[in-house]
Amino acid sequence: AQSVTQLDSQVPVFEEAPVELRCNYSSSVSVYLFWYVQYPNQGLQLLLKYLSGSTLVKSINGFEAEFNKSQTSFHLRKPSVHISDTAEYFCAVSAYSGNTPLVFGKGTRLSVIA
Amino acid sequence: DGGITQSPKYLFRKEGQNVTLSCEQNLNHDAMYWYRQDPGQGLRLIYYSQIVNDFQKGDIAEGYSVSREKKESFPLTVTSAQKNPTAFYLCASSPQGRWEQYFGPGTRLTVT
Numbered sequence: 001a002q003s004v005t006q007l008d009s010q011v012p013v014f015e016e017a018p019v020e021l022r023c024n025y026s027s028s029v030s031v032y033l034f035w036y037v038q039y040p041n042q043g044l045q046l047l048l049k050y051l052s053g054s055t056l057v058k059s060i061n062g063f064e065a066e067f068n069k070s071q072t073s074f075h076l077r078k079p080s081v082h083i084s085d086t087a088e089y090f091c092a093v094s095a096y097s098g099n100t101p102l103v104f105g106k107g108t109r110l111s112v113i114a
Numbered sequence: 115d116g117g118i119t120q121s122p123k124y125l126f127r128k129e130g131q132n133v134t135l136s137c138e139q140n141l142n143h144d145a146m147y148w149y150r151q152d153p154g155q156g157l158r159l160i161y162y163s164q165i166v167n168d169f170q171k172g173d174i175a176e177g178y179s180v181s182r183e184k185k186e187s188f189p190l191t192v193t194s195a196q197k198n199p200t201a202f203y204l205c206a207s208s209p210q211g212r213w214e215q216y217f218g219p220g221t222r223l224t225v226t
Contacts (some may be wrong), residue, residue: 008156020173027179043118043204043217051213061138093215101147102215103173106156 002027002093013081013111021076021108023065023091033074034092035065035103044090048073053101086112117141120205124221127199135206135221144210146188150174151202152219160203163188164187166187190224199225 007022025031032051036044048059056069064078074091088109092102118139127133137146149157153207159172163182177196182188188207192199202222206215 034214036217041202041220041222042188043120043219044206046214046216049214087155101159102213104149104157106154 002031002095002103004093004103006089006090006091006108008108009106010109010111012111012113015083016080018079019077019081019085019110021089021091021110023074023076023105025072025074025091027072027093027095030096030101032096033065033067034094035063035074035076036090036092036104038088038090038107040087047076047089047094061104081110081112083112083114086110116199118205118207118216120203120218120221121220125221127189127223127225128192129225132194133192133199133223133225135192135205135223137188137190137218138186139188139205139207139218140186141207141209141216142185143207144185145156145208146182147206147208147215148172148178148180148188148190149204149206151204155193157204158188192225199223 005024009111013019017060034049035047037047038044048057050067058064058093088107090107121136138160145161148160161180163169179191205221207217208215
């Protein structure tokens with residue numbers, strides 16, 4: 001079975017400062033990794049994913065995450081945040097077999113302060 | 115416009131009543147999922163279905179029931195046996211052989 005730990009439940013950061021949201025996973029098999037973003041009272045949107053290949057993956061709005069197999073981590077980073085990045089961020093893991101449910105972390109609430 | 119529809123967005127019920135939440139998708143996805151979200155607890159899996167007429171229990175299935183009679187539809191019934199039904203409910207789907215899930219906008223259920 002897989003599990004996900006998001007180490008920070010809340011992260012406040014000033015606008016234009018860098019941010020890192022931490023995610024560690026546990027699994028006995030190879031996994032795929034995902035970050036989702038949720039704005040208030042909305043569903044989740046896929047932000048980025050690691051399936052294979054380069055361990056550094058990037059989103060269109062400046063976020064990036066690096067898969068580190070030895071540390072079983074998939075931390076999310078952004079060099080300069082905007083007010084509009086204020087949201088809840090969820091890390092998720094799936095075993096290699098397709099169509100199995102994702103296992104989600106408990107989420108990290110990112111608050112960007114003007 | 116392809117996507118996942120959940121209706122209604124807000125739902126209010128009296129304790130002791132069953133209530134059914136709708137989830138429809140026109141993405142031609144094979145798998146569909148129901149999650150429950152409570153503050154600080156992340157998403158917890160209630161039920162999922164990988165194919166029509168088949169579904170599996172998730173981590174917190176007690177007090178819930180589902181059906182999958184059509185590929186496009188995966189309704190969730192919250193029964194009176196569910197001890198604490200007030201929550202935000204999210205439906206998701208994924209295509210065959212793919213791992214990422216796509217989410218609907220959610221239904222916020224309040225039971226008083």
